[in-house]
Amino acid sequence: MDKKPKIVVVGDALLTPEFLAESFSSFAAAGWDVVPFRFGPPTLHELDEQLLVLEREGPDAIPAPEGLEPLLADAELLVVHICPVSSSLLERNPQLLAVGVLRGGYENVDAAGAEKLGIPVVHTLGRTSEAVSDFTVGMMLAEMRNIARCHADIRAGGWPKEFPNTGRIPEMRELTVGIAGFGEIGRLVAKKLGGFGCRVLAYDPYVPDDAVRGAGAEPADWETLLAESDVLTLHSRHSAGSPPLLGEAEFARMKAGSYLINTARAGLVDMAALAAALRSGRLSGAALDVFDAEPLTPDHPLRGLDNVTMTSHIAFDTEAFYKRSSVLWREGMDRLFEGSDRRVWINKTPLADERIEKLKALWQAAAAKV
Template sequence: MKLTCVIEDRIPGIGGPIMRYANEFSKKHPSIQVVEVGWDDKREPDISAVFRRVEVNGPDREPIPEAFINNSDTDLLCGSFCPFSGSGMDAFDHLRIIGIMRAGMENIDIRAATQRGIAVVNAAGRNADAVSDFTIGMLLSECRNIAKAHHVIKSGGWTHDFPSSSMTPDLRGKTVGVFGFGYIGKLVVEKLSGFHVNVIVYDPYVDDESIEKYGAKRAEKEELFKNADFVCVHARLTKDTEKSIGRAELSVMKPTAYLINTARSGLVDYDALYSMLANHRMAGAALDVFDSEPLDPNDRFVSLDNVTLTTHLAGSTVDAANNSARLIFERMEDVIAGKKVSGFVNPEVLSDERFSKWVAKAKEEFGL
């Protein structure tokens, strides 16, 4: 059985954790042959531009990676950002599981995989601690002017006077609205409990019991934006959720409220957000994600005095990178073993005869 690990060439340090856990997986199951291959798109001088293009347009417009063509006998395939299109999957003779080393699925055609009897697992939850930690840091940094004060001192100044100084809050007793209640949203609520805040949640895909378990209350979308002192965005970006936070939602926010986005910029109408901030119709925003990255030094948000901006850092920790690889190989094994698997994106593939026959053979090889 062949495991092919596609490593994005221009991402520093990404290959180490993947290959370490791949080799451990192979030691546990000696029938696995591990192959490491590189991937890049030399047409773009900035690799992040490639990721953004795939994220926006999907994988189908991208060329098939040579690594696929040169490793057509692969059974298990993993990668992070390279495009996994239907035509790319057709380059393989008997591919049966794809592992995506992150939670985002914009670079893979899930339907095409299911149609071909290929299971897909992702690393959902891999950076949930990293992003939830960062979210609370951004919330505090913006409402307490931490980053702004740092910048003033580094620039040779000293002041207590910031645009939001007249409304700088304590967190105790305030209402935090969590927009999206997956892995990250739940952890944000857990970690905020020590601040003695009230939490309301908007997520139409989560039942009341799951929300109440975390000491939070369900709110309708307008209710959340109207009543929250802080809105933390944690939804998944899909066609249904794109620009789901628009002018209508932002316009009902309190003038003392803050928006924190460490998820995806596409969830928020940034034109409407800019207008709200520029006209000081809300207290501020903390943004880690943008419609175009890297952010242009002359971008309109840079000129605002009521924002905290960071360079898409929320999920970037050493622990998150290790978690990605560990989770993927654990989940591959669990799919083969027939266990209930978190991060199994297309479980309907279990009824595909091509997949079930391969799983039976793999179980025997693995001694499961």
């Protein structure tokens, strides 16, 4: 009897194994052996802490959960959310045809190590794009228009009329908004800002100028983005071990009185330097959803500042995010195998072609049975 193809899906406190098993039930209906497994601690706070470690230090910083490796010995496909996938784990499971990541970011997977082994890594495009781009625009308005701090003051018994930027509160149509990182989320931010009449600049060395213009923004180099943006919003990736994109020198080159928005990665910003720029008035304000310590520590330098809006890493948190994670990943795989969109395949190497073709045959055979 032929062996059934096997997919191991690793959930966590956010996307639970039970949810993923249900999400991949069509594979089981098509004859795959679907094996759910769990990574990580039971609470979202603890999971956030582990994700921060993985983003800063890479997939070797946290071991894979005990009991996972025996399940992989005869698996064709491993799909994870936040679970770390190191090159050593892959070296011990060379039969894997691919590793799927149910996130746009893939810091928890050693993609370079997988590439050396010829194992494709396939991530998820667009999973949080709508949610995070909506939230980003909301953070701009909340900080510049004092929405959150006014609400907090009223809840505490006040009725505030004076704010850190009183007398300098802008209207959106007056602003130049700079977008650092012009991928899926950056482009949606530009589109949504179009309705406000802003001037939108975009910096991304990997995106052609024509594509930037076609998405409603003006191409800009890094120095221009810093010097001319009234609001700078970050939508770049951050590689483990890389220095921050914004530190003391960059804040000094930003437009005086500008605002910073970060709904991307905590490692993009030197938090101590940001706090100093906010205290000095170099920046009028900032709004952040990601931090170098989550939950925020009592002595964090941003605590106590009255010109910063902070949220608890919730920019992604919509109903659609949960429902669509695995759907979007599968749709990306469909496009990959159709040849219409290879962006989901991170580490495109000739070594991977044979595996992709084998997985493609299994994938399409399963699709024919559903």
